[in-house]
Amino acid sequence: MNGWPHSKLSRALLAGLVGLAAGAGLAFLEPLRLPWGLALSPAALPLVLYVALCFAAPFFPVWSFFLPIVTRGPRERPAVALTFDDGPDPRVTPALLDLLARYGARAAFFVVGRNAEAHPEVMARIRAAGHEVGNHSLSHDPILMLRSARLLQSEIAACQAILQRQGVTALAFRPPVGITNPRLPPVLERLGLGCVCFSCRPLDFGNRRVAGLAAKVLGSVAPGDVVLLHDVMPGTGVTVEDWLSEIEKILVGLQARGLKPVALSQLIGRPLMVASGAVDGAGAPVARPAAEGA
Template sequence: MPGRDRPGTSSPAHFTGYAAILSSAALFPFQTTWAAAPLAGFVLACAAASLSPRSRFFLPVISRGQTAIRAVALTFDDGPDPLTTPLLLAAFAKRRVRATFFVSGRNAVRHPELVRQILGAGHLVGNHSYSHDPLLMLSSYRRLFREIAAAQDALKEFGIRPLAFRPPVGLTNPKLPQVLGTLGMFCVTFSCRAFDRGNRRIDGLAGKILRRVRPGDIVLLHDVRPGGENDVARWLREIESVLDSLAAKDLRVVSLDALIGRPVMEAAG
């Protein structure tokens, strides 16, 4: 099953870093310019890995699920939102679909009734940090830990402990594996998205998803209000089109835990 690796174990970044240091040390007596090349390459590799939601350079990342079945999982970031969350829940109930909501701790505290509705309808909840700072991965270890732990504390009030963490904007860094290892969590990103910029770009959203989606995909969407009331109606039509067209493509929507073969949350201890 995917994702059985532990976040705290040595990663490709460790081995690449060690190799870069050894290579640099070996080259230094001969040519100092050449000696800098392995270290520069390592820095570039770290920068590239940070920007890829599917990269496993720093830690094990689950970005896809099982491909043996014709199924996908729908995940919604940034909520809950008083306008969009009830619309999603109604659309899911009509089609008997289970989704996963990666919520921010701050929004969960602001709208506790919506978190209860999500859980009461049988959907899953994951941790998306407390404040959803898009620059969170540039923060210190202490702040990164505090952001994720604060969201855990907020969600504990609903009787759950999320096991899955999705970083804001899908970015990772070298500090994240230790934080998640300490908290007993793992990292989930995505393999299919519409590049909707947090529902700021909803035109053609369904078409973008449906052209890209494949069995086993973890689909990224957003539970946050678009610009105006007309945009909300258009956004909902796009979401409903995704749901109905997936069924027409013989792709079942299953819960994230079923797709990846491991629990996404558990009862709070």
Template sequence: MRRHRPWSFSPAAKTGMAALLTAIPLGFTAAPQTAAVPLALFLLACLAAPFLPRSSFFLPVICRGAPGRKGIALTFDDGPFPASTPILLELLAHYRLPATFFVVGEQAAAHPELIAAILAQGHTIGNHSYRHDHLLMLRSCETLEADIRQTQDVLAGMGTRPLFFRPPIGITSPRLRPALASLNLQAMTFSCRIFDRGNRKIRHLAARVLRQLQPGDILLLHDNPPASEEETALWVQQLHCLLGRLSQEHRIVPLADLIDQPVMVAEG
């Protein structure tokens, strides 16, 4: 089982120190303006890193399976919803596939029966923030920690405590590391996504997933209800195609098995 690493400087901190140590002697050269180059490159890295879900620039992020693990894990974000979660659970049960649901605390609090159904079917649950605020990583450290903690508290009242947090849209920030450390959580993103816009872009969903999927992937899909009955019917048809192919052609494993550590623990 993989364990937490002891605290250490992040790649961002190390890169920042390297940029500063490089800039100082350059400032005393004949062209002191060159001192701005390493600092500018560091700033660009800081601006780009939050939008790279596989990046561990600011904090350790798990985005795919542990070394040597060749299975694939299914994950569903943004739920639960009465109009979509039962459909997903029925299809997963039909194809006997495990999944992890990264739930939004506000939705979980409104629909505790769906959290109970997810757990009763043997799936696992992760923390996906309380309100799915797209700008959450720009909030203060206190607001960020309070948001994540609120979801932990909601789920603890339902008998489970997630060990992983998936930030909205996979965006990270330097503030996330201390917030997660205070709550004994780790960050998890994904290695395969198809930009389905929360089930708003579902045509050819199955083909798009199957074209990209690789052994060891953590696949990101969504638990949002499509916008209309027609789109819902298409979503169900695409899921049938996708899950059927996955069950026949790939080794779908619980997320805990893929990353070689538990995803959640029982609470209370």
């Protein structure tokens, strides 16, 4: 759907089937002797491993355990994608757009629905500058994946509706804090969204840790990486200028390494959004012929 992978036979299901088969195969072995006179059937070991996998998998999107998750592009091309999450923020995002324009860099903005709704003029600037927009849920609840399937659906659908009112149909969802769960795949499939995370994460904790941000990114970035950054107000003691200076160091460092920041859709070879119409300066759709935005 929309060029994004959706799979009925997830790795979680495959791992469960393999675990069942392994358990059946081990059922005939003698029980393992444990301390304190306890015994454990070897058939239980695959089950224990599977449960451990299920608890760990939400935090490791690169495993694509519950659903296919795109985390990076091909390593062969000298390109990366910069992604900015949690905005837009009128105190931060416009200055970032100016900086990106100076370096000719394109980026993807995984926006929070409530912020997009509150700042349509910033959304319009993001789009007018040729950047891409993705869905990052309505309110960025950090424990969204522990909520009910109904709330998960409404959080993603509400953000989608806000973006559509602003003339954008997002085709990609990034889960808050990058955590997934088994309830996410059917929700994304219903809404026509693919799941995209990241492969280079400098752990800026939503701009609460800006010191050394550029060094962390440049110390680990590789061709094909999707870099996770945030366009929100920096934490206490750090100015927007300090943060912008770190982003500029990243842009300069990437240039020095011959790594071009390209559109995320270009890097991963999948469409990120469709623009259903142009928007005016206030972010409201205006009557013009529909155009592809990715």
